[in-house]
Amino acid sequence: MVRRRIRARGIVQGVGFRPFVYRIAREHGLAGWVANSPAGVTVEVEGDAASVGRFLDSFRREAPALAQIDEMAVEDLAAAGDTEFVIRESGGADAEFVLVPPDIATCAECRGDFTDPANRRYLYPFTNCTNCGPRYTIIEDIPYDRPFTTMSVFPMCAECQREYEDPGDRRFHAQPNACPVCGPRLDVPLEEVRGLLRAGQIIAIKGLGGFHLACNAEDDAAVRRLRERKRRSDKPFALMAWDLAEVERVCLVSEDERAVLTGARRPIVILDRRPGTGISEAVAPGNNTIGVMLPYTPLHHLLFGDGLNILVMTSGNISEEPIVSRNEEAPARLGGIADAYLTHNRGIRTRVDDSVVRVYAGRERVIRRSRGFAPLAIDLGMPVRQVLAVGAELKNTFCLTKDHYAIPSQHIGDLENFETLEFFEETLEHMRRFFRVEPVAVAHDLHPGYLSTRIAQGMSGIPRVGVQHHHAHIAACMAENHLREKVIGVAFDGTGYGTDGQVWGGEFLVCDFAGFERRGHFRYVPMAGGDQAIREPWRMALAWLRETFGGAVPELPFLAAIPERRRAVVEAMLAGGVQIVATSSCGRLFDAVAAMLGLRLETNFEGQAAIELEAVAAPGVHEPYPFEVDGAAIDLRPVIARIAGELRQGVPGPVIAARFHETIAAIAVEVCGRIRAADRLERVCLSGGTFQNRRLAERCLDSLVCHGFEVYLHAQVPPNDGGISLGQAVIASNAA
Numbered sequence: 001m002v003r004r005r006i007r008a009r010g011i012v013q014g015v016g017f018r019p020f021v022y023r024i025a026r027e028h029g030l031a032g033w034v035a036n037s038p039a040g041v042t043v044e045v046e047g048d049a050a051s052v053g054r055f056l057d058s059f060r061r062e063a064p065a066l067a068q069i070d071e072m073a074v075e076d077l078a079a080a081g082d083t084e085f086v087i088r089e090s091g092g093a094d095a096e097f098v099l100v101p102p103d104i105a106t107c108a109e110c111r112g113d114f115t116d117p118a119n120r121r122y123l124y125p126f127t128n129c130t131n132c133g134p135r136y137t138i139i140e141d142i143p144y145d146r147p148f149t150t151m152s153v154f155p156m157c158a159e160c161q162r163e164y165e166d167p168g169d170r171r172f173h174a175q176p177n178a179c180p181v182c183g184p185r186l187d188v189p190l191e192e193v194r195g196l197l198r199a200g201q202i203i204a205i206k207g208l209g210g211f212h213l214a215c216n217a218e219d220d221a222a223v224r225r226l227r228e229r230k231r232r233s234d235k236p237f238a239l240m241a242w243d244l245a246e247v248e249r250v251c252l253v254s255e256d257e258r259a260v261l262t263g264a265r266r267p268i269v270i271l272d273r274r275p276g277t278g279i280s281e282a283v284a285p286g287n288n289t290i291g292v293m294l295p296y297t298p299l300h301h302l303l304f305g306d307g308l309n310i311l312v313m314t315s316g317n318i319s320e321e322p323i324v325s326r327n328e329e330a331p332a333r334l335g336g337i338a339d340a341y342l343t344h345n346r347g348i349r350t351r352v353d354d355s356v357v358r359v360y361a362g363r364e365r366v367i368r369r370s371r372g373f374a375p376l377a378i379d380l381g382m383p384v385r386q387v388l389a390v391g392a393e394l395k396n397t398f399c400l401t402k403d404h405y406a407i408p409s410q411h412i413g414d415l416e417n418f419e420t421l422e423f424f425e426e427t428l429e430h431m432r433r434f435f436r437v438e439p440v441a442v443a444h445d446l447h448p449g450y451l452s453t454r455i456a457q458g459m460s461g462i463p464r465v466g467v468q469h470h471h472a473h474i475a476a477c478m479a480e481n482h483l484r485e486k487v488i489g490v491a492f493d494g495t496g497y498g499t500d501g502q503v504w505g506g507e508f509l510v511c512d513f514a515g516f517e518r519r520g521h522f523r524y525v526p527m528a529g530g531d532q533a534i535r536e537p538w539r540m541a542l543a544w545l546r547e548t549f550g551g552a553v554p555e556l557p558f559l560a561a562i563p564e565r566r567r568a569v570v571e572a573m574l575a576g577g578v579q580i581v582a583t584s585s586c587g588r589l590f591d592a593v594a595a596m597l598g599l600r601l602e603t604n605f606e607g608q609a610a611i612e613l614e615a616v617a618a619p620g621v622h623e624p625y626p627f628e629v630d631g632a633a634i635d636l637r638p639v640i641a642r643i644a645g646e647l648r649q650g651v652p653g654p655v656i657a658a659r660f661h662e663t664i665a666a667i668a669v670e671v672c673g674r675i676r677a678a679d680r681l682e683r684v685c686l687s688g689g690t691f692q693n694r695r696l697a698e699r700c701l702d703s704l705v706c707h708g709f710e711v712y713l714h715a716q717v718p719p720n721d722g723g724i725s726l727g728q729a730v731i732a733s734n735a736a
């Protein structure tokens with residue numbers, strides 16, 4: 001007889017791990033017990049040596065699909081003479097470290113339950129089991145047990161209790177287990193809600209991580225009304241489709257995209273849309289892609305039918321404020337938008353938006369990391385000090401580190417208003433408690449005006465580490481790819497504060513976690529009126545043309561659309577150097593070219609012009625424009641000159657857009673080649689918001705690989721500023 005204790009760490013709670021252990025222990029005829037611990041799961045098994053060996057094999061190989069074992073320690077104990085195997089109640093919380101599971105989309109078996117007229121959960125919108133359902137959004141504290149969730153106010157009925165206590169049941173220790181008798185309820189019958197949606201109304205629907213605003217995506221008038229009321233002039237709305245067939249009716253879906261759409265995380269997937277599908281044009285004006293997700297809770301599944309196949313499901317908020325999650329705040333904050341409400345009485349402890357991903361370069365790439373991902377830890381493959389990194393300004397996330405992990409927060413949003421700041425602070429307080437993190441340093445961006453920087457400065461008694469924006473971008477890419485040695489970092493980005501006080505964004509770095517050298521950058525151009533130049537890409541086009549042609553700017557067609565007085569003001573700024581910041585931004589260069597092509601002179605949201613430039617770029621065009629590299633400065637004036645010339649010759653915009661993308665990829669190859677020759681570095685990390693552009697990312701990747709580089713992209717955190725906090729965290733954790 002032998003006895004072994006096994007301690008497993010990772011994602012082992014809330015994913016059906018204890019019933020799994022119970023089952024395999026019994027299969028191998030072993031005695032002992034299994035329990036959740038704050039650090040993961042602890043098991044003791046006793047039996048003959050061969051059976052224990054087979055048990056350990058199964059333990060490693062057959063773990064539930066949603067589990068993730070990061071660490072497993074086995075020790076020998078003296079036999080205790082146990083005769084049966086039991087599941088023990090969870091122990092209390094101590095100072096150890098546990099990973100908290102994210103929310104998981106409804107599983108196929110639960111869907112079977114609530115669609116079966118004979119099942120006691122028929123049409124019950126809060127059906128869940130050990131393999132699916134709410135987790136992070138309802139957890140108040142760890143260990144993850146019902147009394148520490150917002151389900152604590154719903155005592156289970158006898159039947160649910162029986163399932164909960166039966167190790168052979170799929171709902172054994174499913175903490176949010178519920179049924180129509182004992183569980184949460186909707187305040188309006190679903191039939192009525194479907195009727196209102198069919199009638200063209202906008203409904204605020206309380207879901208898993210907050211409210212959505214929903215309307216029928218095929219009802220043009222309803223979508224337009226939502227757009228007007230939400231004051232979201234052009235920013236695309238996400239859609240939720242009834243099933244995969246409906247997604248495929250409106251979009252082109254690849255095999256990989258299908259897997260992501262139907263996976264347990266159920267993010268919004270950015271897909272190429274098909275023309276003429278009946279979806280309102282107002283869903284995503286001027287865009288040839290569209291974000292679509294499948295239902296991820298029973299409530300969402302049950303919204304469809306009766307002629308409703310596809311719904312707009314946009315975050316329930318006003319412009320850039322955080323998503324609304326409490327019943328009582330909904331009327332005040334969404335009253336001007338929603339015609340009616342669908343709420344329920346299950347509390348949302350933590351607000352979590354839908355995640356957004358795009359599939360390219362062979363895998364899923366996160367654009368917004370929230371539901372289904374947060375608060376999953378990212379294994380860094382190296383020990384780290386405990387730090388807090390507060391992130392950037394736009395698309396803010398923060399990040400905690402501990403042990404071997406980085407734990408990024410869910411998407412917080414643009415830190416530009418009081419509500420978002422509150423969301424930041426409440427989430428930070430919550431996550432620090434969950435993960436028992438006591439930061440020894442706080443990392444922040446160098447930009448003195450960022451609210452996140454000011455939050456860091458307000459924390460007394462803790463050393464601060466300022467991290468340059470693009471160094472953080474590249475470090476984030478290094479961290480998730482487990483790179484530690486020096487790399488070449490290509491940061492193509494919108495805006496980031498440089499060490500010279502200028503706006504950086506077309507950067508070539510040589511860096512590791514300890515520091516960076518700026519080895520190349522796009523030649524500076526003036527941004528007339530600072531941030532106003534971000535909202536008005538024509539200002540960047542004019543600046544580039546003046547840089548290229550001096551006073552003799554060619555009269556391209558787009559200039560005719562600019563009121564003379566406004567143009568004169570900007571020309572005066574550019575000529576006099578008044579209200580000017582210099583920028584090397586790649587995002588602003590994309591803006592300038594989009595404006596030159598007449599695609600977009602003014603934007604409604606960050607990156608809009610660049611998205612439209614990508615959208616029009618013709619396939620199959622591979623010839624770059626000439627450019628010059630002068631020391632560290634990459635001179636794009638020859639590119640602008642050629643584009644101006646081609647526009648005058650009547651070369652079609654899509655061809656120019658394609659050649660421009662090729663040019664940026666060619667610049668990456670050229671400059672990385674020079675750095676390789678000087679430093680013998682082969683590894684290249686690509687990061688920055690501009691790499692959300694699939695065409696650019698794929699062309700840079702392919703060209704660099706062709707030239708013998710080892711190229712790394714983001715997958716787990718966004719290339720945009722949502723990934724900054726991870727980079728800041730590893731840099732600060734690495735600082736002495």
Ligand SMILES: [Zn+2]
Pocket residue numbers: 106107108109110111128129130131132133
């Ligand atoms: Zn389930």
Ligand SMILES: [Zn+2]
Pocket residue numbers: 156157158159160161178179180181182183
């Ligand atoms: Zn019940």
Ligand SMILES: [Zn+2]
Pocket residue numbers: 469473493494495496688689720721
């Ligand atoms: Zn950035």
